[in-house]
Amino acid sequence: MRIVHNLDELKDNIMTLENYLSNKIDPQYNFALDLVKKGICFVIINENWNYKFFPSRFIGYANNSMDSHLYNKYKDGRETNPAISKILGVNPIHNYSLEYFYRKYCESLGFIANDKGSFGVERKYWDTSSIIYWYYYYFHLYSMIIRKCYLIRKHLVMEKIF
Secondary structure, X not given: OOEOXXXXXXXXXXXXXXXXXXXXXXXXXXXXHHHHHHOOXXXXXXXXXXXXXXXXXXXXXXXXXXXXXXXXXXOOHHHHHHHHHHHHOOOOEOOHHHHHHHHHHHHHOOOOXXXXXXXXXXXXXXXXXXXXXXXXXXXXXXXXXXXXXXXXXXXXXXXXXO
């Protein structure tokens, strides 16, 4: 299969996968869930603070579909990732805040994310809006610190130290 060469081809594949997920009709629905579960590198779409993750091994081949993907014996992220990076102008990176949003997305789809992607590899993301992600990362970190302080204070009160 031919790899994607432009943003329109990438968007078409994202829409195909999004339709599989939103229509919830098998076998396409379970196929799409499996791609998200096992993916390693993802393009992220942010719609009204709702993050969605699309695996490169599917969206990186032009005019892809479930049948095309299943019958492609040579699909490989090492082929699609450079093509997607060229189109988006950035390379995928591991990012803890994006990992947090990925896990939330998986929960919204009804499953718990694996600790790592396929083959035990750390997931990576094309981060095209890092300012927003860093904001949420620090907001989440701040929330964790506040919760920890509350628990410490609660423990000290219970021990009649505070």
